[in-house]
Amino acid sequence: MAYPYVSEREVRVISRYFGDPAARRIDTYVDRGGYGALRKAFGMGPDEVTDLVKASGLRGRGGAGFPTGVKWSFMPKEVRRPHYLLCNADESEPGTFKDRELMRWDPHQLVEGCLIAAYAIRASHVYIYCRGEFFEANQVLARAVEGAYEKGYAGKDILGSGNDIEVTVHQGAGAYICGEETGMMSSLEGRRGLPWVKPPFPAAAGAFGMPSTINNVETLSAVPHILANGSDWYRRWGTELSPGTKLFCVSGHVNKPGNYELPLGFPLAELIDDVCGGVRDGNALKAVIPGGSSVPIINAEEARACRLDYEGCVEVGTMLGCASVIVMDETTDMVKQVRRMVDFYAHESCGQCTPCREGSAWTAQIMRRIEDGDGSEEDLDTLMHMTQQMVGTTICVLSDSVAAPVQSSILKFRHDYLALMRRRETAGVA
Amino acid sequence: MSQELVTLTIDGREVSVPKGTTIIEAAKQIGTRVPHYCYHPGLSSPAMCRLCLVEVGGAPKPMPSCVTTVAEGQVVKTESERALWGRRGVLEFYLVNHPLDCPICDASGACDLQDHVHAEGREHGRSYEPKRVFGRDDFGGDVLFYGDRCVMCTRCVRFMSEVEQEDRLTVVDRGARSIIDTFYEEGLEGTYWHGNIVDVCPVGALLSKDFLHKARAWDLEHTPSICPNCSQGCNIDLHTRDNLVQRIKPRENLDVNAWWMCDYGRLEYEWINRGDRLEAPLVRGGSTASRAAGWSDALSGVLERARGAGNASVKAVAWPFASNEDLAALAALVDRLGGGEIVYRSARAAEERVLKGFPTLARRRDLAANRVGADLMGMERVGGDDASGGLDAVAAHDGIVLVLGDALADQSPDFGGYAALYVYLGTHDAPAAAHADFVLPVTTFAEQEGTFTNLQGRVQRFWPAMAPPGMARPAWLVLGALVAELTGAPAPRSAAEAFARLGQRVPAFGGIGYAELSARGALVNQTVSLAGD
Numbered sequence: 006m007a008y009p010y011v012s013e014r015e016v017r018v019i020s021r022y023f024g025d026p027a028a029r030r031i032d033t034y035v036d037r038g039g040y041g042a043l044r045k046a047f048g049m050g051p052d053e054v055t056d057l058v059k060a061s062g063l064r065g066r067g068g069a070g071f072p073t074g075v076k077w078s079f080m081p082k083e084v085r086r087p088h089y090l091l092c093n094a095d096e097s098e099p100g101t102f103k104d105r106e107l108m109r110w111d112p113h114q115l116v117e118g119c120l121i122a123a124y125a126i127r128a129s130h131v132y133i134y135c136r137g138e139f140f141e142a143n144q145v146l147a148r149a150v151e152g153a154y155e156k157g158y159a160g161k162d163i164l165g166s167g168n169d170i171e172v173t174v175h176q177g178a179g180a181y182i183c184g185e186e187t188g189m190m191s192s193l194e195g196r197r198g199l200p201w202v203k204p205p206f207p208a209a210a211g212a213f214g215m216p217s218t219i220n221n222v223e224t225l226s227a228v229p230h231i232l233a234n235g236s237d238w239y240r241r242w243g244t245e246l247s248p249g250t251k252l253f254c255v256s257g258h259v260n261k262p263g264n265y266e267l268p269l270g271f272p273l274a275e276l277i278d279d280v281c282g283g284v285r286d287g288n289a290l291k292a293v294i295p296g297g298s299s300v301p302i303i304n305a306e307e308a309r310a311c312r313l314d315y316e317g318c319v320e321v322g323t324m325l326g327c328a329s330v331i332v333m334d335e336t337t338d339m340v341k342q343v344r345r346m347v348d349f350y351a352h353e354s355c356g357q358c359t360p361c362r363e364g365s366a367w368t369a370q371i372m373r374r375i376e377d378g379d380g381s382e383e384d385l386d387t388l389m390h391m392t393q394q395m396v397g398t399t400i401c402v403l404s405d406s407v408a409a410p411v412q413s414s415i416l417k418f419r420h421d422y423l424a425l426m427r428r429r430e431t432a433g434v435a
Numbered sequence: 436m437s438q439e440l441v442t443l444t445i446d447g448r449e450v451s452v453p454k455g456t457t458i459i460e461a462a463k464q465i466g467t468r469v470p471h472y473c474y475h476p477g478l479s480s481p482a483m484c485r486l487c488l489v490e491v492g493g494a495p496k497p498m499p500s501c502v503t504t505v506a507e508g509q510v511v512k513t514e515s516e517r518a519l520w521g522r523r524g525v526l527e528f529y530l531v532n533h534p535l536d537c538p539i540c541d542a543s544g545a546c547d548l549q550d551h552v553h554a555e556g557r558e559h560g561r562s563y564e565p566k567r568v569f570g571r572d573d574f575g576g577d578v579l580f581y582g583d584r585c586v587m588c589t590r591c592v593r594f595m596s597e598v599e600q601e602d603r604l605t606v607v608d609r610g611a612r613s614i615i616d617t618f619y620e621e622g623l624e625g626t627y628w629h630g631n632i633v634d635v636c637p638v639g640a641l642l643s644k645d646f647l648h649k650a651r652a653w654d655l656e657h658t659p660s661i662c663p664n665c666s667q668g669c670n671i672d673l674h675t676r677d678n679l680v681q682r683i684k685p686r687e688n689l690d691v692n693a694w695w696m697c698d699y700g701r702l703e704y705e706w707i708n709r710g711d712r713l714e715a716p717l718v719r720g721g722s723t724a725s726r727a728a729g730w731s732d733a734l735s736g737v738l739e740r741a742r743g744a745g746n747a748s749v750k751a752v753a754w755p756f757a758s759n760e761d762l763a764a765l766a767a768l769v770d771r772l773g774g775g776e777i778v779y780r781s782a783r784a785a786e787e788r789v790l791k792g793f794p795t796l797a798r799r800r801d802l803a804a805n806r807v808g809a810d811l812m813g814m815e816r817v818g819g820d821d822a823s824g825g826l827d828a829v830a831a832h833d834g835i836v837l838v839l840g841d842a843l844a845d846q847s848p849d850f851g852g853y854a855a856l857y858v859y860l861g862t863h864d865a866p867a868a869a870h871a872d873f874v875l876p877v878t879t880f881a882e883q884e885g886t887f888t889n890l891q892g893r894v895q896r897f898w899p900a901m902a903p904p905g906m907a908r909p910a911w912l913v914l915g916a917l918v919a920e921l922t923g924a925p926a927p928r929s930a931a932e933a934f935a936r937l938g939q940r941v942p943a944f945g946g947i948g949y950a951e952l953s954a955r956g957a958l959v960n961q962t963v964s965l966a967g968d
Contacts, residue, residue: 180609197606202482202502356606356613357483362587363528366611370564387561394524397496398485 010261012280016242016250019226020266023110029145031152034113040158042232046121047166052082054125058228061236062248066103067093067221068297068326070247070315073228079208080126081216088128089217091193091207092119092225094135094142095177095184098297099349100329103252104222106264108135108142111226112149116172118225120159121232123170126218131172134189137179147174181353185401186219188355199355200401221327223252243269247314247325257332258285273311277332288334292418296326298346299406301413302339323413339421343414344372350407361404364395368407378425385415385422443509458500458511459487469513470522470551472588472637474501477694477793478597484588486551488521489513497521519555526556532567532611533638534583542639544652548586569614574604575622576629577644577698582614585640591615591632598695598792599628615640627788627798630698634684645702646682650674658900659686659954661887663756663880664700665784666801668889670954671696673881673900680704680881680900688955691893695790697798707901711864713876714905725874730906734913737858737873738920741772744855747834749775752826753814754840755803757910758885759894760933761877762805763940764914765839766812771921772835780818780825780841781806799890804880807963808888811943826850839910840877843867860910876907883909884930886952892963894947895956 008024011017022028034040046054059074080088092115096104107115119131133150135143150172153159159172175193182188183198190212192198211217227249231239240248247269253276256262260282267276273295277284284290293308294300300323303311307321318325333342351365368391371384392408399405415422438453445462452461459469460476472484480501488497492510497517512518529548537543569582592604592615603623607616623629633641655674662669662683669692674682683704685696716733717725728736749769753762769775781803788798806816818825823845829836830846836854842865843850851857851870859871868874880887882903886894911933912926919926927933931949938945943961951957 182609199481202499351610354610356587356609356611357481358485359483359525359528359587360485362611362613363531366567367528367531367562367564374564391524391527391561394521394528398488398521398524400482 009263010265010281012265014271014275014280015266016268017266018230018250019107019111019114019223020252020264022114023106023264025110028111028113029109029149031113031149031156034111035156038233039113039229040117040164042229043117043120043124043158044164046124046232047164047168051125051127054121054232057236058125058231061231061239062243062246063224063227063231063239064247064249064315065221066223066227066251066327068098068299068324070325073220073224076208076220077122077126077218079206080218081208082127084127084129086215087130087213088126089212089215090119090123090126090128090131091186091189091212091217091219092131092133092222093184093186093189093219094133094139094146094222095189096136096139096222097181097184098299098327098329099346100254100256100294100297100331101327102254102256102329103264103327105136105139105142107222107226107252108139108146112146113153114226114229115146115222116149116153116159118228119172120153120163120170121228122218122220122225124168128218129169129171131170132193132212133172133174134183134193135174135176136184137177143174143176150174180355181349182355182401182403185403188401189219190217197355199357202400223327244314244316246316251313251328253313254327254329255281255332256329258288258334258337259283259332260285267313269314270317271313273313273330274309276313276330277308281332284332284334286334288336290332291335291337292333292339294323294331294333294410295328296324297329298331298349299402299409300324300326301409302343302417303413304417339414339418340372340376340425343410344369344376346410347372347407350403354403358399358404360395360398361407364391364404365407368392368395368411372411375422375425378428380422380426382423382426385419389415441505441507441509443505443507443511445511446514452505454505456505458489458491458498458503458505458509461505462500462511462513467513469500470547470555471501472547472586473590475590475593475635475694478590478593478635481589481593484525484586486522486525488518488525490515490517522551522555523557526552527560529586530556530560531562531564532583533586534566536584539648540581540584540639541642541647542584542636542652546639547637567611572616573622574617574629574641575624576626577702578623578629578633579642579644579647580615581640581642584638585615586638587613587615588637589615590635590637591641594632594635595623595626595629598631598790599626600791601626603629604632627697627699628695628790630701631685631695634694643682650676650681655681656900657684658898660881660897660900661804661889661895662696662700663804663887664703664802665697665799666804666806666890667692667700667797667799668804668887668891668893668895668956669696669700669796670895671700675900678901679708686954690955691889691891691895692796693793695793695796697788697790699788699798706863707879707881709863712904712907713861713864713868713874714907715876716906717868717871717874719870719872730908733873733875734916734920737856737875737917740856740872741835744835746773747855748832749773749835749837750829750832751775751777751837752829752839752841752843753777753779753809755779755781755801755806755809756880757805757840758880758883758897758930759805759808759888759937759944760885760927760930761839761910761914762809762812762814763937764911764918764927764933765837766814767918767936767940768914768921769837771918775834777812777814778817778825778829779806779809779814780822781816782822783820785820801890804887804889807890807892808886811888811892811959811961811963812941838867838871841867860913862907875913876905877910877913878903878907882907885909885911886930886934886949888959888963889956890963892943892959892961893956894944894952894959896949896952
């Protein structure tokens with residue numbers, strides 16, 4: 006198949022139509038059995054659907070890995086006020102490009118997943134909050150939703166079942182923080198995209214003050230398959246605690262970067278060496294960020310021991326996040342790499358919480374100075390100490406994402422920092 | 436009304452508070468002030484300054500005490516090592532870009548950032564980086580914005596949108612580039628409550644133009660008082676230095692004005708400072724020019740002339756800026772001299788200016804503090820909404836004429852010319868003093884102790900903030916002395932005694948203990964209809 010790269014090690018469930026433009030058309034999708042899972046769901050009670058997803062062990066693919074069925078079960082069982090399902094399609098974590106592909110190639114799979122989830126949580130309206138820069142994905146998705154309305158899969162009295170579910174695609178305006186669920190709801194409501202303090206949790210008072218559930222694109226895309234094939238089928242892959250398949254977005258210094266759908270628990274070493282064709286130019290591996298730029302960096306040794314599931318990553322001191330594997334070979338300047346990431350977070354901080362607003366910008370200033378060769382070991386101490394103040398002290402976790410690469414890189418690649426300082430000394434600069 | 440109480444432990448001390456109370460408010464009950472910037476009891480809580488994080492037993496992370504509600508058996512530590520460590524960190528972050536221009540900052544000495552950093556911050560900063568520079572902006576109205584000092588607590592934005600409900604301020608840009616700004620050019624122009632954003636600003640980012648570089652905070656005396664400028668009776672503090680009012684700040688009273696006051700009341704204080712004061716009793720001999728006299732001579736002169744006037748009837752003009760005690764003493768004197776009518780004139784604005792987010796607070800139509808007090812004592816309002824006219828009967832009166840406070844600026848210069856005896860008790864040199872037989876200098880509310888009655892019928896105390904000029908004395912003391920001479924009973928020696936006598940004269944004020952008025956006041960024993968409405 007032509008899709009950039011594929012591997013025979015893959016288990017292609019949600020990515021099976023990647024590279025196949027025909028899948029975007031509703032007729033093709035229906036011919037291939039699409040919307041059958043929705044029909045099946047309507048034959049079950051909403052709580053049965055939730056229980057099935059709970060049994061499958063599907064975990065949120067947005068990064069936190071919270072069990073999806075459990076999240077759905079937090080929604081009130083009685084509809085006193087409108088319930089909303091929010092699909093988080095504001096994919097903006099550096100290194101991540103799975104949701105974009107899911108929306109571009111298989112939009113109906115997502116729409117169907119949204120409708121099933123909405124039915125399960127008794128939501129009357131689905132909002133798909135799609136990242137503003139994803140022009141193509143927005144268009145494809147809008148066309149898919151239009152098609153679903155035309156064929157009676159969305160809107161009033163879907164498939165004669167009596168269920169009314171509206172679907173709206175909302176185009177974001179391009180702020181990283183709007184991918185944080187409360188920031189997303191603020192933005193959806195037309196306000197500044199500022200995260201808010203929980204409680205209240207979204208299931209109690211979310212978008213527009215109504216009970217809401219927020220799920221990631223990849224999570225919802227997996228739902229039709231679980232409905233169609235059952236929870237045991239889904240558990241054929243992955244581990245006991247992290248069942249199923251997961252898209253891995255591999256970027257960086259590998260020969261074949263791309264999206265690969267693999268069972269959870271897949272060894273990171275095999276992903277790099279086998280699936281992705283190894284590190285480029287036969288270089289040695291230096292470091293890997295397994296879950297997108299906000300998780301701690303691991304060194305080559307840790308990477309070799311890392312199992313790609315939620316628990317396996319924690320064992321080596323990092324997180325699976327959204328499984329955006331950034332591979333760095335020995336030529337990488339770790340200081341520059343981290344400085345670039347910190348710049349990103351400093352730029353994207355919403356500016357509410359003091360530790361994040363001031364801390365991220367300050368960290369970026371220090372990192373820039375170190376990169377320019379004007380740093381000292383005292384700066385490293387300051388960075389280590391000051392970033393600790395940014396972990397767990399803010400409304401959302403953006404500032405934790407600043408701390409993770411800074412702390413992990415200083416701990417594991419201190420020599421990169423010191424080399425920059427020594428270069429200055431040997432150059433004879435006073 | 437019974438409220439469910441929750442008992443928790445804060446810093447080792449047990450406290451019981453109503454269910455739903457936040458930890459920060461519960462801590463106040465035991466005298467612990469958790470440091471904070473974005474939290475304000477009169478505004479919503481975004482929990483974004485992260486300074487009020489405290490340790491809560493069972494919670495994995497430190498919790499923002501401004502939004503975390505109390506739970507039964509909860510153990511809260513506001514002074515633990517973890518809590519202090521967190522605050523030290525947050526305070527250091529604030530100082531990374533704060534200009535530390537305290538020596539030229541009006542907020543210095545009354546600055547929450549200064550206080551907290553001194554108390555709990557690091558001894559030395561660790562930032563070598565160049566500081567962010569935003570510069571200054573004129574927000575319109577009475578407000579200047581010093582962007583570099585801002586701690587981004589957004590209290591000002593929330594006050595304007597939630598309390599005044601005029602969306603004039605917002606945060607623009609994000610991250611470390613966030614800054615408070617106005618929309619378009621109008622800024623705060625045309626809003627009536629924006630002075631409060633200077634009060635809620637925890638640092639020197641928002642400053643009053645009126646107060647700019649006028650005095651250092653530590654040189655100011657704070658005296659609890661009542662705003663005299665309308666019948667709402669906002670609780671205020673008079674900030675004085677060199678025996679001058681430098682500024683007025685609202686004082687918390689949830690029954691009257693909460694934490695707020697209007698810009699009109701706040702900035703209408705120049706008259707208190709005016710230098711053209713009456714400083715000594717003046718006695719006029721026949722048609723000759725008046726001469727200064729001592730109090731004994733002046734008062735015995737008044738009594739002699741009054742007795743000489745025989746059974747002449749009395750007409751008196753009172754003043755709605757006078758205290759309850761002053762007005763009661765005037766009424767007592769009128770009675771003792773044989774009775775007569777007392778009128779007063781009071782300016783009325785065209786409309787009320789209601790604070791939408793706290794609608795029981797408004798800049799009222801009556802632009803004087805004690806109109807209700809005068810009404811309750813049976814005095815009658817005369818004249819127009821501009822406090823002029825209505826005194827023809829008094830001007831033509833041939834008996835005894837007493838005028839308290841009213842400058843009579845609109846009256847002809849020979850006012851009182853027909854009177855057998857014309858006594859003027861005033862604060863400032865005024866046209867009314869020109870032909871008075873006796874001019875007796877009295878104090879303003881800022882120089883004496885006493886009470887006002889606001890439009891709810893709430894009697895509220897104020898305290899002397901300034902030394903009276905020369906020989907000026909409170910009107911209740913002067914009038915009380917005259918009454919005492921006429922009755923032979925002892926004169927009141929304190930405002931409290933004068934208030935007690937008011938209680939005996941006017942049932943609406945009966946039984947209210949002066950000491951019990953304390954900081955929040957008490958309602959009179961009579962339903963007060965909103966006069967003139």
